[in-house]
Amino acid sequence: MTPTLEKPEEMQPLLDWFAQTADNPRAQLEAALARGEKAVGCLPYFAPEELIHAMGMRPFGLWGTGGLSCSLSAGYFPPFYCSLARTSLELALRGSLRGLCAVTGTLLCDTLRPLSQNWAAALPGLPFLPLACPQQRQEVYALTYFRSQLEGLARRLEELGGRPLDPQALQNSLEVYNASRAARRRFVALAGWRGGLIPPLTRCQVLKAALFAPVEEYLPRLTRLNRQLEALPDQPPKLPLTVSGILCDSPALLRAFEGAGFTIAADDLAQESRSFRVDAPQDEDPLLALAMRFCAQSADPLLYDPDPALRPRHLVRLVRESGSRGLVLVLQQFCDVEEMEWPALKAELDRQGIPSLVIGADQEMTDFGQASTLLEAFAERLG
């Protein structure tokens, strides 16, 4: 898709930085280690990056990887497990995560449970620090419980060389991560309306770079990019789309979206907008504020909401407010969380007259020919 706006000269170096950062996480980790930093791998979902940051350590996103054929992790997981878990374990078993001092994860799905246990058995030298999450998030006692879990995680991190948790340092980290989240939300709002200057792959790279780069390097660059985008006129996209799922970061798949003429106007991806939708509030107890940030999450298939209509309503609103013509669910193979909710979600989308499509994906996939055909047909249908 040829952009209809002229790219400012100063934008491309920024986009190159985001692309290099997103596509070369190992280089980011090496740089952190060279600076003497202790890095902590952050598995999905809702990792408390601010806590890790406040303790002088580097949070390092761990969402599996593409381009890897799992062989070592096959000794732990039967084939019917999502590639995110299998490839993450594979990376660790191959030594590709050497340098990390620990890995943390929130155990919110039935694949993360055994992943934590297989990890502990297979990698005693790379501790898995589990973070238990309450589902009764609306209750005060859930907040109290989750705060205690964060405190426990902080103690484990201190044992591994993190600085003792200082409330002021955590307050500072909450503020800078809030700013990073706000900048990413702003970018998402701008990216689809700049005449194709930010195609789907570039959009993903800008957001994914946040997983690996230090926030001190990421935020100023994203802020500059947003300013450049804001200075350009609005150009409504021809085929705006909302994308939902756990992640959609395969370059081949993202090019297929672009090839079909789609602009990603909004997303409901666990790796992207779901992770930065909610900020930490102001509170005199910053650890409580961090707990509040998790407990304030809602409309996520992993999380319990007493109102069963809340999530479908949220997605319908997201599609409508973003001006999207439809929704595509990028369904990770063997993700029972997304599989279980899809029928009800589709029924609501149908009821609201919102066209939808499901594309199956797996991080080990290399050929997205079928997805490309489906997207082109979907575009024709919407066109």
Place this chain on the structure above:
Amino acid sequence: MDSFSLPARQKLLDFGAESSRLAWAAKDRGEPVGWMSTKFPAEIPAALGLVTCCPESQAAALASAGQGGPLCSAADGLGFCADLCSYSRIGLALAAGCQEGGSRIPLPDFLLCCNNICCNMLQWYQNLARTLDIPLFLLDIPYTAQNEPDGELIGYLRAQFSTLTRRLSAFVGRPWQEEAFSRACRGAVDSALAWQEVGELLKDPLCPWDGMELFDYMPVLVSRRCDPRTAGLLRELGRELAALPQAERPARARLMLEGTPCWPHLRQVLAPLRQANIRITADTITPSLGFVYQDLDGLLRAYCGTINGSTLAKGLADRARLCRERGVDGILMHLNRSCRPWSGVLPQLGRGLAGEGWAVVSFDGDQADPGGFAGAQYATRVQGLLEMLEKGKEAGA
């Protein structure tokens, strides 16, 4: 006389079957009937006099009767893909009215959900709540990857217990009575102890009956463990089993069954074992329905300690202990396609048990979807297990 013709067996089977008749009778009277997760604290609805049914038990029974396939297909037609747990698919198909001839248990008016055994349980029940437009009462037991629940978790659970009992009490319009709750707890603990006593009879090398028979009584433990009559019936069964003549010779081999039974193909699974005089003398499911505790905190701790609720290391230690107590020679591991949290640790668990000297083989199957099982593969694996056991005996000799 054998174990299948014991009077106590029939009494227990009838007692278990009575649950669904009571549920239908309650429904006919206009009383609310609930669906309850297997490992939801049954003491709570028992204290409030609430009638409940277990859709997982229902799914197992339907799968055994050959109806798992059609109901899973019906769920597929509703948009629920085959990757999902077959118990939940069957439950969703039933909720959508897909059972010809009516369901064995009435559709629920409320839901009691506990996610101690898996995260999918909550999603399943949320779907049921949405489909049927009924209230869901959740006891959230998050997975902590710890061997034992800590004080913070017990505090969270205790707070939920208060809220839950208050809300349920308001829903049913009956006050919460501590004495009724204590009675339910005493019944549950007594049942658990009696159940343990029955299971321990399998330690006898000349025990004449097979451990798979314990699964016939599971509906009683699932649905009626708080009933004060249950322990007595179980002890009666224990006495009658103990009085049976011993087997003429020990079994050729004693196995532990790891995993939920492959209900749609159970005959095919058990036949080669019986032909070879191999007995199941241990399994991971039947002991798990006995919750023993002294007080509320103890109850909450007990319900945290489910099969998928603990660590792999503890799971390995518990299984090794069970295998030693029951004189197990080998482990037959069902890689249950439907149970992600469980099957995800089985390869490592198998290596752990093999490392302690047991012969271990696994086979692919599913707890309720008949499509997940390959008879030829199973036959090969059992043959392999027999050969390993024979080699082990020769090496020992």
